[in-house]
Amino acid sequence: MNRIPLSPRRRFPETMIRDTTIDSVLRTQALKIPSKVAIQTGEIAATFGDISHRAEHFARWLISVGIQPQDRVAIWLPNGVPWVIAHIGVSLAGAVSVPVSTRLVEREVQFILQHSESKVVVAATRFLNRDYAAEARNLMLTHPEVNIVAIDPTIGDLPGGPANVTTSYSRSLEPAVVMYTSGTTGFPKGCVLSHRSWTNNARLSAEVAGVTPDDVILCPSPFFHLFGSLTGLMGALSMGCTCVTFPTFGPLKCIQAIQSFNVTRMVAVPTMWLDLMKHVGPPNLPTLRGGVWGGADFPRAALERAMDDATYAWDLQAIYGMTEAPTLTQIRPSDGREQKVGAVGRPTPEVEVRIVDPITGQEVESGQEGEIWGRGYNRMVGYLKDPIATEARFAGEWIRSGDLGTRDSYGFLRVTGRLTDMILVGGANVYAREVEDVLLAAKGVSLAAVVGQKDERLGEVPIAWVVPSGGAALDAPTLLKHCQCNLAGFKIPREIFVVQEVPLTGSGKIHKALLKQRANLKGN
Template identity: 35%
Template sequence: MSELTIPALLARAAKEFPDAEAVVDGDVRVTYAGLRDRVREATAAFVGAGVGPGDRIAIWAPNGLRWIVAVLGAMGARATLVPLNTRFKGDEARWPLTRAKVKVLFVEDGFLGIDYPGMLGLDESGAVPGLPALESVVTFNGPARPGVGTWEQFVSTAAPADEADARAASVQPGDIADILFTSGTTGKPKGVMCTHEQNVRTYTAWTGRTGVRAGDRYLIVNPMFHTFGYKAGVLACVLKGATMVLQRTFDVPETLRLIEQEKITVLPGPPTIYTSLLDAPGKEDHDLSSLRLAVTGAADVPVALVRRIRAELFPQVVTAYGLTESSGTVSACSVDDDDETIATTCGKAIADVEIKIVDEKGEQVPPGTDGAVLVRGYNVMKGYLDDPEATAGTIRDGWLDTGDRGRLDERGNLAITGRTKEMFVVGGFNVYPAEVEDVLARHDAVAESGVVGVPDRRMGEVGRAYVRFRPGRTATEDELIAHCRERLANFKVPREVVVVDDLPKTASGKVRRVELKERR
């Protein structure tokens, strides 16, 4: 079995850390040896169900032990994972299920009060109209019903163990491990294909840079249908033999309880997780002293927030940057980096990956100059599923156009200044929302913000800031605008501030500026 496959990672973890806790899911605790046995049983079930190399299986369920067992079992059968966002409606899920020709779909009945098979139009006969490739639907937790089998029924049809072991041993580094569909802010979501080798190499580099290690207790609150929860969570933990403590949805009191009860050491997440924890009522009533490492995304992380996290919650904070098309990671700071580097950049490219900043003509620009961020290396996706035109438009001469803007410093550290598509132009000058949001975050009343460009008769566009205050804090519109004017060029200063109770977020916790632009 090649070391550059995901089944090999699990085999190694079970051998090196057989008695270490692998997964804590509510009252259920499973060691790495126990996880290996459950996954082996699942692989045999996939083989017995006729799932062959290259077949696609989908999981439409929240974080849970069976999510992990199902995906690792499927990969042992040389199948490919297609994870689905638990917030998807029927038509949203139907697109990736159709596009990827998914053969088996796993769901959790009743999560968030949702009938997932019902949303697909499952009829009384058990058929799902318009999904001819879909052979079976399996529920992780519910009773059997027409067209939906139980997990127990699924594993009861297992192939012989030696047949399953032979299949797992045949997994190749170049096999497609997963197809994650992008959020699709423009057009239909596209399926990003990544191999076993890409995932193993990328998260070997990621854990080496960030410092996740054996013995860590990692709270996975990031959804596992996203790269942050699945790759930087499950795969990273299996790779290092760390313990995965699972939380189904982010809930501040529950997160605080789990940190204290399970002695959590590592808690990666988007900025909103940390702002919520920092301002949580009753935070002082919990022992949070076990916390060691926070890892957060860099494109939308204000400097002031990074410094506050370091001061009040975690002795080590690391910022990183990536996108689905780069196997989830491009660059990361190191725990050995100085405070200023961690607070103002997302670090250097991970091992054997290159970053280049180019201007509008595609010419490389000097350090310190803003431009488009391009990436080249083993982590760049194999392409978009059945879409060579979109692939060719995104990867040129081996360089992935990330769609982000940024700059490199003299030492090769990357700073993201914003999304090319989210940039707006004020009187001929480019404004990147992340820069303005960073300044707003330095005001002690501001918890988080989202900045967008809105039409203006004289300037073409001007900035509008949507701001959520910290509990018990407030500020006037004039105060916030004055705060920005002291720190930004005039064209970057928001002309308007709108106070909100919450901001629309993606599944990974990033502010959805596209939705903010639609507000009036």
């Protein structure tokens, strides 16, 4: 057994926290509402009772091939019923899920499989013109002891074990998931999250958002990222809702799903909300009342349009967190309009947030900028097999976000940038977020990304990429003039590139590391 040591950090009084596990949440709902549809993927539906039954079969198979408590099982599948069954089955076997992105190339996947020491890999046979199961076999040639389970990602059945095998179940404080970070610089880190963190965070986030069992939740966000599998999928299962999803995102797929299944809420990153708004007018989605967004910035003008009573009238609620500490803050339905478009909420139940000076570690005054720190039940156990990085991420009981932000006297958090997004121009600090906000305020700008480019005299200078909204005609000279009217000279981008799209990470965030590489290539 390859057990992961649990953190000895002090536990806080947590009156709303339950000792639940991923499998116990599903089993509870299967007993209460066995015939209700839990997952809908196109024409394929699976009820809570069906998923519970099939996950139990898969758990018995895992145990029969030698999986021990806290062994790790990789899930290399797109969104769909098989992904959910595999995830629940791993928990029923007492093992740990390792979601793997279907967008990664073989070199990246090989690192995750070997670093996590996964004993079983559940992989798709055909998806996006690839045979993931064949790739997994090739990657694991030197590890013949690893079982490769090849299935159709849409309708394939997972193997079942003998009826006389007893499932071991999981315990609340034990690791549930190893979620690898996007890895935009170097290899990704494996964030170990406990069942207690995973299940309570999903449930409390859904409760704060006002989700009820009558809601039908659309989750186009990929399950191999935390926003999709925790906030979207687990949040829906926790509340007894139907979760509608599909293997790949597309705005037309979203429109069809909303209309076909009377979707009431959507869990999606801002780029998905923006794409949806480009393809459909307000009258065509009468059942969609709103939902949550997170993982990246939502341009204020677009967010205001989405929430305007004269257009879509959606109640959109921001969620702020990170893989290492999901959902630190969240907008409530009762919050004011200004808070909903300008902030990312207040701390969620049983979570504390503070803003500190990143140099001294001392808390700053209300309204002052500093690094965002959080503490509570939702923190990761640590980075898998990386005690040095784990220690660097924690400051005693607090976890460092690496994000910059401010908090007002009412507790509302505003994210202002990343510590690593700071551009040092001739000794002066320039925050990319500030420049991006100015560009986003220009007419016709949908997205903006600013990075530092090396400069022999100043060290670094800012350069920018902008994406036009709709059919807007943008040109760099006009945007530069707009910046000159709104920014100090040293903050003005030296170059502005107008493009139709910017590269995104697997989780839908702007791929700043790739843009920085491009910026610093000769003749970029």
